[in-house]
Amino acid sequence: MLNIEPNLSAPDDFYEALIDMHRGLDDKQSAMVNARLILLLANHVGDLDVLREAMARARADVVPSG
């Protein structure tokens, strides 16, 4: 089960680090770094059910434009 309760020990620090991670990168580079981050975290989580749940939530209210 995907944990959607607050779980970050230092939320503001995390958010700052996330934005910092992209500093100085163009959109393409940022996309690459995001992709790597997702892959690293996905491996850390490991459980495919949890990952599928997160993916479903991530795109839940996004309507395909094409």
Place this chain on the structure above:
Amino acid sequence: MSIDYSSLVLPYVRPSELDRHDVAHRPVIVVGAGPVGLTVAIDLARYGTPVLLVDEDDKLAQGSRAICFAKRSLEIWDRLGCGEAITARGVSWQVGKVYFGDGLVYRFDLLPEPGHHRPAFVNLQQYAVEGMLYEHALSEPAIEMRFRQRVVAVEPRDDGVTVTIETPDGTYRLYCDYLVACDGSRSPVRAFLGLETRGQVFRDRFLIADVRMTRDLPAERRFWFDPPFHPHGSALMHRQPDNVWRLDFQLGWDADPVVERQPERVMPRVRAMVGDDVDFELVWCSVYTFACTRMAHFRHGRVLFAGDAAHGVSPFGARGANSGVEDAANLAWKLHYVLRGDAPASLLDSYGCEREPAADENIRHSTRSADFLTPKSEMSRTFRDAVLGLARNHPFARRLVNSGRLSTASTLADSPLNTPDRDAFAGAMTPGAAAADAPVAHDARDDWLLRHLGGRFVALQFANGADAHGEPIALQGLRVEALVMNAAANATANALVDREGVAFARYDAKPGTTYLFRPDQHVCARWRSFDRHAIGAAVARATGH
């Protein structure tokens, strides 16, 4: 010097039916003498079913088609008596290497454990495999082969199929109980029946260049994403016999297939890949695209579809011919049992039940590889490159790199012919699995387990010094061979001996454990004890009774 199969011309003989007015009957006609049709025909003939094999052509496969033949295909051809010749002529390999840019990111071993008679793969030109199957078929009295004979009409009926065949000397008709369509991806038989195959065409093109050159490189599959010699594309290199190498270059959808196969376009690509100091000669080149397709059903009454006629995949997992050979082995014994009256015709439905999911599995693997090779969106490409970038230093990412997941035997897990386990077992030899090989001894000589399985039902009892059963078990007229395998410490003269303990381990066996194998060497039932009644029920189930 071995035969040059690439130029072999198969004989046309004027058929006597051209002078007859009645329509002659044949039990089975196989359409198409590709690797799949040849395998079906040989397998049927060895069971004792007479078979007519017709092909519109008089040549073996032209140019660059399949080169990678999987362990399971070799094992099937072993059972048919030609696995040794094919293996010996091919280049055996089991290691794959994947590069990103110029760096190695991933190495895989397709057969990391010893104790198998056959290698993970051999590389061998498709025409050579076909040539050896053809020669083997010549030695089978129950096969008649007819070349330059094209099937031009098929009329299915409830009790058989009428087939119209065109020859250089005119047209004749035959009537058969069953027609096996192994007539390739464009299957005319499929069209005659008004059937279709559906799937996905991939928008990409690949160049194949088979080149002859002397290189002292190991026999491995080498795959590059975005290499310096072919930026923005992938490339593949495989060793074939006779100093021929298969090079494969991804060109992209916009490439012009006619222009790209001109030697003046091909030579610089090859030169960039092999380097300036290597002499090479171009043996063959072609540009191909691929599609993943399958027919909804492989059985249509008395017409059965196998191989590319039934399903298509990308070449990157070597799943085309190899899965077709598995179709052939699956179908042959069922047709034989039905024709001999040992099984109801409904047994043939299980061909579809078993091989349609197997085709789905192959298509799933093939589609995933194609999506990794040819990402369909910018984000898909970003993830692909992220995986490749991480792979160098992160072991987890290497397992996501997909340059083709290579063909292995399909486990027929949901088959109605399987008897579900009653006892507890561990390991891979679940009902539906293709039997795993193991080094054994027989008559005090080193031998392999698979050489004792197949061609009939076999009940193999693992034991602790027991004698062979001797008498086959006769069940409702069906012969079941009862074999015994003893542990090495308790060998007896007339039973198999598990000389390295590998068989007991692979089959999670204890003394008493009994496996039932089908004529195609798939496991269909297993128990912790030898129980004639249970074996009888399982054979009945596996033959559709």
